[in-house]
Amino acid sequence: MSYAFQAEGLVKRFGATTALAGIDLAAEEGTVLGVLGPNGAGKTTAVRILATLLRPDEGRATVKGLDVVKDAAKVRRLVGLTGQYASVDEDLTGLQNLTLIGELLDLRRADAKVRAAELLEWFDLTDAGRRQAKTYSGGMRRRLDLAASLVGNPGVIYLDEPTTGLDPAKREDMWGVVRSLVGNGSTVLLTTQYLEEADALADDICVIDHGKVIAHGTPAQLKHLAGGQTIEVRPTDPADLPAVSGVLSGVTGHEAESPRRGVLTVPVEDERAFTAVVRRLDEAGIGVLELSLRLPSLDEVFFTLTGHTTRKEEVAA
Ligand SMILES: Nc1ncnc2c1ncn2[C@@H]1O[C@H](COP(=O)(O)OP(=O)(O)O)[C@@H](O)[C@H]1O
Numbered sequence: 191m192s193y194a195f196q197a198e199g200l201v202k203r204f205g206a207t208t209a210l211a212g213i214d215l216a217a218e219e220g221t222v223l224g225v226l227g228p229n230g231a232g233k234t235t236a237v238r239i240l241a242t243l244l245r246p247d248e249g250r251a252t253v254k255g256l257d258v259v260k261d262a263a264k265v266r267r268l269v270g271l272t273g274q275y276a277s278v279d280e281d282l283t284g285l286q287n288l289t290l291i292g293e294l295l296d297l298r299r300a301d302a303k304v305r306a307a308e309l310l311e312w313f314d315l316t317d318a319g320r321r322q323a324k325t326y327s328g329g330m331r332r333r334l335d336l337a338a339s340l341v342g343n344p345g346v347i348y349l350d351e352p353t354t355g356l357d358p359a360k361r362e363d364m365w366g367v368v369r370s371l372v373g374n375g376s377t378v379l380l381t382t383q384y385l386e387e388a389d390a391l392a393d394d395i396c397v398i399d400h401g402k403v404i405a406h407g408t409p410a411q412l413k414h415l416a417g418g419q420t421i422e423v424r425p426t427d428p429a430d431l432p433a434v435s436g437v438l439s440g441v442t443g444h445e446a447e448s449p450r451r452g453v454l455t456v457p458v459e460d461e462r463a464f465t466a467v468v469r470r471l472d473e474a475g476i477g478v479l480e481l482s483l484r485l486p487s488l489d490e491v492f493f494t495l496t497g498h499t500t501r502k503e504e505v506a507a
């Protein structure tokens with residue numbers, strides 16, 4: 191197995207705060223690793239270590255086999271980082287920013303300009319490219335930051351909460367960008383507080399909380415951690431709800447719940463229960479508008495694992 195990056199036993203303390211308490215992370219070439227966790231979980235600290243911006247107190251990390259501490263200069267050539275801190279000069283235009291970064295990466299000025307124009311076009315910033323970055327909207331600024339991290343054509347890209355605070359349409363745009371990066375063979379580390387984002391993009395997810403990996407797996411594996419599946423039924427006629435409830439508890443042995451008006455759900459350990467429910471509803475002549483067997487959402491998983499949601503600090507604040 192060939193890992194694009196790999197971290198083992200990373201520990202990082204800031205004074206009395208243990209930001210990372212020994213975490214392992216790895217991504218195979220050409221995949222997306224989602225690092226999912228609430229504010230303060232240690233996501234940015236881990237990314238900064240993998241990007242050579244911070245030294246771990248303990249443990250080690252490599253990018254394409256190169257040590258992030260010993261071979262930091264080489265590693266920097268391989269990675270692109272975009273995230274929660276500015277990489278862009280507010281007073282320069284988009285074009286100037288990207289051109290400057292290209293020159294810092296030893297491109298000739300003419301080549302740096304060509305690369306900058308290419309990226310501006312890809313991110314739909316060609317017109318905005320002539321304006322100072324400080325005039326950009328949040329979504330444009332985010333795209334410019336991402337473009338800045340891609341100037342050197344890095345094979346490994348760290349995206350630290352690339353969509354936090356973006357509206358849903360802009361978030362979907364960013365998801366498209368991540369998918370095309372991976373389609374071009376890059377490996378992506380994506381940190382996020384949004385479970386649906388990790389679900390949509392990541393091949394593998396590490397759930398971290400308080401500097402520790404508390405769960406690791408594919409989205410489907412993580413969903414199985416929260417227990418089995420759920421059957422959800424919406425009868426055509428709400429008057430049938432008590433009868434549906436009887437069928438559900440009769441088949442599964444669990445009391446049905448009503449999370450929304452007109453809908454009943456029941457947990458199932460064995461998916462064969464679903465066929466039994468379908469048959470009994472049919473036998474009883476009960477018509478249904480909706481009938482599904484689903485895995486829990488990643489939100490439910492995170493809650494099961496930690497006892498709190500990913501947005502705890504915001505809720506508390
Ligand atoms: N430079 C720093 N100095 C002191 N504490 C820090 C510093 N950077 C991060 N921390 C602390 O480390 C913990 C993890 O932070 P961080 O990695 O930024 O989490 P996340 O990105 O998941 O929100 C937090 O408690 C944070 O306050």
Ligand SMILES: [Mg+2]
Nearest residue numbers: 233234235274
């Ligand atoms: Mg962070």
